[in-house]
Amino acid sequence: MTLAQHDSFPPRVLVTKIGFDGHDRGSRIVASFLRDAGMEVIYTPPWQEISQVVRLALEEDVDVVGVSSLSTDHLLMPKLMKALDEAGLGHVKVVVGGIVPDEDEALLMDAGVSKVFHPGVGREEIVGGVAEYAAQARQLRSEELVT
Amino acid sequence: MTATGAEAASAGSSLVERVRAGELAAIARLLTELERLSPAAPKLIAEIAPFLGRAQVVGFTGPPGAGKSTLVNAYIGALRAAGKTVGVIAVDPSSPISGGALLGDRVRMNDHTDDDGVFIRSLASRGHVGGLTPAAVRMIDAFDAAGKDVVILETVGAGQSEIDVAQVADIRIVLNAPGLGDDIQAMKSGILDIADILVVNKADLAGADKTFSQLASAVALSSVKANTPVLKTVATKGEGIAELVAEVNAVAEGRSETAETRRRKRARRLLAWAAADLIEAQVRDRSDPRIDALCDNILNGRSSPEEAAKALFEAT
Numbered sequence A: 001m002t003l004a005q006h007d008s009f010p011p012r013v014l015v016t017k018i019g020f021d022g023h024d025r026g027s028r029i030v031a032s033f034l035r036d037a038g039m040e041v042i043y044t045p046p047w048q049e050i051s052q053v054v055r056l057a058l059e060e061d062v063d064v065v066g067v068s069s070l071s072t073d074h075l076l077m078p079k080l081m082k083a084l085d086e087a088g089l090g091h092v093k094v095v096v097g098g099i100v101p102d103e104d105e106a107l108l109m110d111a112g113v114s115k116v117f118h119p120g121v122g123r124e125e126i127v128g129g130v131a132e133y134a135a136q137a138r139q140l141r142s143e144e145l146v147t
Numbered sequence B: 001m002t003a004t005g006a007e008a009a010s011a012g013s014s015l016v017e018r019v020r021a022g023e024l025a026a027i028a029r030l031l032t033e034l035e036r037l038s039p040a041a042p043k044l045i046a047e048i049a050p051f052l053g054r055a056q057v058v059g060f061t062g063p064p065g066a067g068k069s070t071l072v073n074a075y076i077g078a079l080r081a082a083g084k085t086v087g088v089i090a091v092d093p094s095s096p097i098s099g100g101a102l103l104g105d106r107v108r109m110n111d112h113t114d115d116d117g118v119f120i121r122s123l124a125s126r127g128h129v130g131g132l133t134p135a136a137v138r139m140i141d142a143f144d145a146a147g148k149d150v151v152i153l154e155t156v157g158a159g160q161s162e163i164d165v166a167q168v169a170d171i172r173i174v175l176n177a178p179g180l181g182d183d184i185q186a187m188k189s190g191i192l193d194i195a196d197i198l199v200v201n202k203a204d205l206a207g208a209d210k211t212f213s214q215l216a217s218a219v220a221l222s223s224v225k226a227n228t229p230v231l232k233t234v235a236t237k238g239e240g241i242a243e244l245v246a247e248v249n250a251v252a253e254g255r256s257e258t259a260e261t262r263r264r265k266r267a268r269r270l271l272a273w274a275a276a277d278l279i280e281a282q283v284r285d286r287s288d289p290r291i292d293a294l295c296d297n298i299l300n301g302r303s304s305p306e307e308a309a310k311a312l313f314e315a316t
Helices: A003-008 A025-036 A051-058 A072-085 A103-108 A125-142 B015-020 B024-037 B041-051 B068-081 B105-112 B136-147 B163-167 B183-189 B208-221 B240-252 B257-283 B289-299 B305-315
Strands: A012-016 A040-043 A065-069 A093-098 A115-117 B054-062 B084-090 B101-103 B118-124 B149-156 B171-176 B195-200 B230-232
Touching: A003 B136, A012 A025, A012 A051, A012 A125, A012 B101, A025 A040, A025 A065, A025 A125, A025 B101, A040 B118, A051 A065, A051 A072, A051 B054, A051 B118, A065 A125, A072 A093, A072 A103, A093 A125, A103 A115, B015 B024, B024 B041, B024 B118, B024 B136, B041 B136, B041 B149, B054 B163, B068 B084, B068 B105, B068 B149, B068 B171, B068 B230, B084 B101, B084 B136, B101 B118, B101 B183, B105 B118, B105 B183, B105 B208, B118 B136, B136 B149, B136 B163, B136 B208, B136 B257, B171 B240, B195 B208, B195 B240, B208 B230, B230 B240, B289 B305
Parallel strands: A012 A040, A012 A065, A040 B101, A065 A093, A093 A115, B054 B149, B054 B171, B084 B118, B084 B149, B171 B195, B195 B230
Antiparallel strands: none
């Protein structure tokens, strides 16, 4: 490894589920997609609390948080976005995948979610989107701290 | 949660000052900078140097599925009960095909997510065999600088000869579990030789007594490691954890190496790793008549590969 390779490290992505729904097939499939695209995926089981997701994103220094939601747990997203911001993780990009009614999407986007992946999107779109958001997150990250 | 980030940040403080103050976001960033050996890393390494050498480094290794992460979870609980702060580096394998990784060790360490005295970082092996990566060695220093009393290294599920952890950890715990092999497996060289403490986890499963006695007898027959303690644990129930803590303390008290010596040993290990990578690339790819001549010698039986390698090393 050399200094020049600093930016070539794989995207780090947290794939998780918040709320009470336990259907984790989708999050497992997406985690596998991202892994097979060369990303480093921190995977959690369902039922994470918002404070736990923030703590994991912080300790693991992830670029992207992906939340799978299949039964209204997406309504918790504004709380999660606020908590991430308060923890100094404003640069981390957040995407949601699963069942999000069209009329709720604006609520999520207003809260700062980067993208909602609806049913029917393919592997390429998810992988490409997450890679792009990861690159944006690294750009946004403050270099002030370390220089 | 208390000091997660912005709220604890004090404007104008350097990253290392914030790490020393225990700010989680700063520790996370230092870990990343050292992991990636970023452009800022040399300066950061120099800044943390005065604070290093305090932490005890405990390595957990063993075959996949033996229960390393679950045992680490239980061990963290015991350390916290004793008032010690803990940093964990949990290494999982990267795919040799895609380079990607699914980092799932910390799923089993969920008891400690909300505890500010415990910081867990997952790390992908990124093509390094041997259960650890050079990045893990640098990350030990980040936790040491943050004042963690104990740094736990959990390796990739390791087999018979992945013994990197031996040269990196101060105390090496090797796990086994029932049903993974017979008594001849237990006698094979390699991972048993590096253990300071052997653990049969999942000791409530059928066959655990047999695994225990096989390991104990393999240890008894060993001329190098005949005094290695063998313990039984059931990590999911917390059984045997107090005994494990006591054995770790006993091993630590028997050691006379200074922190400086241990750190130098780790630096030497890093050098050996880097040198091996460099030499491999050079020998494989460089166009050099001397290397061609040594290859000819190997092909026609004039010298063994070992003799040729020695000649090459001495010539440079």
